[in-house]
Amino acid sequence: MKYIDEYRDNDQVQRLIEAINNAVVNSWSIMEICGGQTHSIARYGIDNMLPDKISLLHGPGCPVCVTPTYIIDSAIEIALQPHVIMTSFGDMMRVPGSKLDLLGAKAKGADVRILYSTLDAVDLAEKNPDKEVVFFAVGFETTTPLHLTAIKEASRRKVNNFSIITSLFTVPAAIDAILSEADCKVDGFLAAGHVCAVMVYHEYHDISR
Amino acid sequence: MCLAIPGKIISIDNSVPDLKMAKVDFGGMMKNVCIQWIDANIGDYILAHAGMAISTVNEEYAKETLMDFEKLADSDE
Numbered sequence: 001m002k003y004i005d006e007y008r009d010n011d012q013v014q015r016l017i018e019a020i021n022n023a024v025v026n027s028w029s030i031m032e033i034c035g036g037q038t039h040s041i042a043r044y045g046i047d048n049m050l051p052d053k054i055s056l057l058h059g060p061g062c063p064v065c066v067t068p069t070y071i072i073d074s075a076i077e078i079a080l081q082p083h084v085i086m087t088s089f090g091d092m093m094r095v096p097g098s099k100l101d102l103l104g105a106k107a108k109g110a111d112v113r114i115l116y117s118t119l120d121a122v123d124l125a126e127k128n129p130d131k132e133v134v135f136f137a138v139g140f141e142t143t144t145p146l147h148l149t150a151i152k153e154a155s156r157r158k159v160n161n162f163s164i165i166t167s168l169f170t171v172p173a174a175i176d177a178i179l180s181e182a183d184c185k186v187d188g189f190l191a192a193g194h195v196c197a198v199m200v201y202h203e204y205h206d207i208s209r
Numbered sequence: 210m211c212l213a214i215p216g217k218i219i220s221i222d223n224s225v226p227d228l229k230m231a232k233v234d235f236g237g238m239m240k241n242v243c244i245q246w247i248d249a250n251i252g253d254y255i256l257a258h259a260g261m262a263i264s265t266v267n268e269e270y271a272k273e274t275l276m277d278f279e280k281l282a283d284s285d286e
Contacts, residue, residue: 001271006275016278016282019283035211039212089259116240117243118260119260146260153225153228194256197213
């Protein structure tokens with residue numbers, strides 16, 4: 001099994017589109033939750049292949065989109081302290097606070113660094129004992145275990161100059177919030193794949209009912 | 210951060226308690242990935258998300274998904 005070729009069978013895709021066309025009688029608004037889904041839909045032109053009666057709406061599953069401005073402002077304020085190394089995922093660097101983004105703080109002299117993983121921040125703290133290494137921990141059910149693993153590892157190694165600032169969310173709560181809006185026009189959700197890889201799908205039964 | 214990337218486990222480091230790490234090959238690029246929260250062995254493919262494996266890439270599930278696609282494609286409903 002090659003895992004990619006099997007999913008790109010042109011004949012099967014055409015038959016699936018035809019089956020969807022036959023099944024869709026009424027108009028449907030479907031919200032995708034995950035930024036990765038939005039990326040795939042745009043990259044492979046999936047929105048153009050679907051019947052006109054299906055509208056795809058972009059949902060709240062990208063940490064970059066749902067991190068509140070006041071938390072970004074706090075991260076920037078901390079980053080501008082002279083003894084701090086502020087770290088986060090690359091995606092967070094250009095997300096605007098009320099006045100600046102993290103790259104703007106870097107331009108003002110802050111030590112801001114992009115890391116691939118929260119665990120890398122623990123290594124960085126260990127190598128820089130005279131600095132406070134702060135990780136701006138954003139995300140959903142997918143990144144939360146990683147942030148907690150890093151805290152546990154820092155504690156095990158007795159690294160006392162590592163801390164995190166959090167902006168973490170759960171996806172079912174975000175879906176509930178959307179559905180509770182009086183003018184909600186969403187008929188269905190494309191559940192977040194990576195979050196389901198971590199949490200499985202049992203939490204979504206109640207929502208679908 | 211949003212995108213998970215599949216890679217193959219080359220070696221596993223169990224030396225740190227409760228922090229199982231693996232050297233993972235992403236098409237020629239090697240990275241250390243935390244595999245503490247999944248059950249995986251050398252040679253397995255995993256999905257890495259922000260430095261942590263969130264799932265194994267499992268042939269059985271992949272085949273089930275493809276069979277589900279097949280059922281949907283053949284559906285007249």
